Amino acid sequence: MKMKRIDSINVIPFIDIMLVLLVMVLTTATFVKTGLIPVDLPEAKGSAAEHKPSELKLTIKKDGTLWLGDNEQVSLEQFEQKVVSGGRTMTVVLYSDKEAAFQNFVGVMDVLKRLGHEQLYIVTDKQ
Numbered sequence: 001m002k003m004k005r006i007d008s009i010n011v012i013p014f015i016d017i018m019l020v021l022l023v024m025v026l027t028t029a030t031f032v033k034t035g036l037i038p039v040d041l042p043e044a045k046g047s048a049a050e051h052k053p054s055e056l057k058l059t060i061k062k063d064g065t066l067w068l069g070d071n072e073q074v075s076l077e078q079f080e081q082k083v084v085s086g087g088r089t090m091t092v093v094l095y096s097d098k099e100a101a102f103q104n105f106v107g108v109m110d111v112l113k114r115l116g117h118e119q120l121y122i123v124t125d126k127q
Contacts, residue, residue: 043125055121056086060096064104080111091119 058079059067066074068082083092092112096105112120 054086054089055091055093056082057093057095058108060094060100060104060108062097062099064101066104066108076107076111079108080115083111083115083117088115088117089119091121092117093121093123095123 057069061067066076066079068074068079074082083090094105094108112118
């Protein structure tokens with residue numbers, strides 16, 4: 001009995017494995033956090049904002065502390081200096097914990113209004 005010679009490689013098992021890996025990567029990627037500072041964002045309906053390179057990320061934590069980026073704690077005055085040095089074209093992206101005192105949010109908005117700064121995104125969780 002002669003065996004039939006296979007001239008081509010069967011790629012179907014390879015495709016099956018790749019699809020399983022793709023599903024695993026996509027489901028794992030949904031659990032990745034956006035930042036290092038733990039903030040419980042409020043929810044809102046609307047579209048997501050696009051990322052811009054000249055942006056200043058400000059986080060208001062539950063205890064009222066202000067953070068620039070992911071690791072620099074600042075006061076309201078230091079934040080104001082950063083906004084002035086960045087110019088009016090810089091975008092401010094605000095992450096505020098939903099349990100943070102509203103006064104902290106108002107303080108940030110007051111600084112931006114006083115400086116005539118209008119480029120502001122307020123980040124929320126989508127409903």
